[in-house]
Amino acid sequence: MTVPFLDLRPAYLELQEQIDESIRRVLESGCLILGEEVEQFEQEFAGYCGARYCVGVGNGLDALTLILKSFGIGAGDEVIVPSNTYIATWLAVSAVGATPVPVEPDERTHNLNPSLIEAAITPRTRAIIVVHLYGQPADMDQINTVAVSRGLRVIEDAAQAHGARYQGRRVGALADAAGFSFYPSKNLGALGDGGAVVTNDEKVAQDVRLQRNYGARSKYYNETKGSNSRLDEIQAAILRAKLRKLDEWNDRRKRLASFYCDALAGTQNLRLPFVPAWADPVWHLFVVGHPKRDELQAHLQTSGIGTLIHYPCPPHLQTAYSELGYTQGSLPVAERLAGQVLSLPIGPHVSENQTYEVVARLATFLDS
Numbered sequence: 001m002t003v004p005f006l007d008l009r010p011a012y013l014e015l016q017e018q019i020d021e022s023i024r025r026v027l028e029s030g031c032l033i034l035g036e037e038v039e040q041f042e043q044e045f046a047g048y049c050g051a052r053y054c055v056g057v058g059n060g061l062d063a064l065t066l067i068l069k070s071f072g073i074g075a076g077d078e079v080i081v082p083s084n085t086y087i088a089t090w091l092a093v094s095a096v097g098a099t100p101v102p103v104e105p106d107e108r109t110h111n112l113n114p115s116l117i118e119a120a121i122t123p124r125t126r127a128i129i130v131v132h133l134y135g136q137p138a139d140m141d142q143i144n145t146v147a148v149s150r151g152l153r154v155i156e157d158a159a160q161a162h163g164a165r166y167q168g169r170r171v172g173a174l175a176d177a178a179g180f181s182f183y184p185s186k187n188l189g190a191l192g193d194g195g196a197v198v199t200n201d202e203k204v205a206q207d208v209r210l211q212r213n214y215g216a217r218s219k220y221y222n223e224t225k226g227s228n229s230r231l232d233e234i235q236a237a238i239l240r241a242k243l244r245k246l247d248e249w250n251d252r253r254k255r256l257a258s259f260y261c262d263a264l265a266g267t268q269n270l271r272l273p274f275v276p277a278w279a280d281p282v283w284h285l286f287v288v289g290h291p292k293r294d295e296l297q298a299h300l301q302t303s304g305i306g307t308l309i310h311y312p313c314p315p316h317l318q319t320a321y322s323e324l325g326y327t328q329g330s331l332p333v334a335e336r337l338a339g340q341v342l343s344l345p346i347g348p349h350v351s352e353n354q355t356y357e358v359v360a361r362l363a364t365f366l367d368s
Contacts, residue, residue, distance in 0.1 A: 003345050003354045005306030008184055010349035012191075015241055019191075022237035029233075034212075037236040044243055045180075046198060048163075049172030053205035055197045057212050057230025060159040060181025063195040064092035064129065066229065067177045070207040071153050073098050073126045078130040080120050080152075082112045083314055083334035089129055089157050092179075099324075101125070102316055104333040108274040110134065110287070110341075114142035118150075127153040132161035132171050134310070135187065135253075135284030136275065140166050151288045155179065158198075162188040163250045165280035167249045172198040182231075182239055187253070187284050188246050190235040249348035253283040256346050256355055260286055263359045267366050271340070285310055289340040296365055297342055298317065303361040308343045 012019060038056050046054035057063050063276055074078065077099035077322050081089050083102035105121050106113040111133050126150040128147055130138045140154075147154045156178035158164075158171045165171070172178040182194035190196040197208045210217060215226025261272055271289035274280060287310060290296050316326035328335065344358055 001354065001357045003306060003350070003357055005308050005343070005345050006185055006347065007349065008189075011084035011189075011242075014349070015245065018241040018244075019238055022241050023234055026237050031314040032233050034230055035233050037233045037240065038231055040263045041231070041240050041243070042196070044240060048243060048246075049170050049178070049198050051173040051178075051198045052200045053198065053202065055205055055208045055212065056236060057195045057208070058229035058231065059193045059198060060157075060179055060195040060214075061088045061092055061095075062182065062227070062229040063179030063181070063197045064089065064155065064157060066208045066211050067155050067179055067197055067199075067204065067226075068092060068127070070097065070177070070204045071127060073153075076124060077126040078122060078124040079126060080117060081315075082129075082131050082133070083135060083316060083331040084110055084132045084337055085157070085315065086159075086311055087315045087320065088159070089131055089317060090321065093129070098126070099124075100315075100321075102326075102331055102334070104138075104292045104331055105133075105337070107333055107337070109136060109137065109138075109276065109279075110337060111138040112143065114139050115144065116332060117143065117146050121146075121152070122152055125150070125152060127155060127156045129157055130175065131157040131159075132164055132274070134281070134287050135161045135164055136273070136281035137161060137164050137166035137171050137174070137274070137277075137279050142207055144175065153177075159183075159186065160284040161282060162186060163246055164282045167278045168280075173200060175242060177203060177204050182235065187250060187282055188239065189244055191238055192235055194231050194235045194239065195229075196231065211260060250282040252348040254281075256350055256352075257281075257283040257286055259352070259355055260344065260346075260359070261274045263355075264288070264362065270362070283346055285343045286346040287341050287343050289337070290292075291340060292344065293340050293342050296362075299365045300358075300361055303364075305358055305361050306345060309338075309341060310343050311340055311341075314338050 159181035215224035
């Protein structure tokens, strides 16, 4: 049996009638940009997150960038970011002219280590971007406590965590603002690019609405130098249909993650995900660690099991950030994780039989 890492077709097939109807509804309306579907989705997703406002934008990177702009962060400022994250988190900081300052993760959760933030703060620090990596919330109370004491803004990068809960509260309403991605592979994914800013701050919401549409509230009357970053009507309509299934699909992910954890418990040299008592993750990814990761991945690939590495090269070692002067060994925890992590197949349409096959193929490597 082959097990692909990701297959997006079953999600469409399960909701084909609703998705097709959503697209038809938009096409018949004749309104394709910033219409009723976007407005309805914004209200529904804000309510889902337990927040007051949601503003649909073009993608997750734009969501983070527009939040930073709304806070007035720019050249000469510093923003604390995780060293262990996808590069988009850093790129948002660079997009506004500020400097990303990396802080190492907790090696158990792979999320930003709150105890290391204070040492990274300088007089130029303006904000902290917290990533809920792999769909597991970061320790927000500790991070917010540090931020409040130092007068810093906190931004959630929730691109992988739609529906995750921290101490019973959904991500998206745990800080000053949150950026979401609706890239097709996400737990809540569009059929193309899409993103959103979620916040309880009316001023931030108003500013992002202005900035996403060329800096104009009324057509041809531009109040500021904005950008073009709009969630389109078709994607919003599709997201509305999928949002109604999100909790059910997340529950399916949780059942598969529980099976993996039980079946692989005690396996020699295989590091399983650690979930703190206060976290309710949505398992966007199921990430294990192994000192011979590349050999393990090759073995699984030969056995027909698809895997991916999230992420093989941390941002500080990317050529894109060579000007910051980091070298191998600068951020050892992120580098160690990058050399060991491996993502196994998981998703609402991965079958139990497929997970049995993954575990069986893992065992033939781990027991050898």
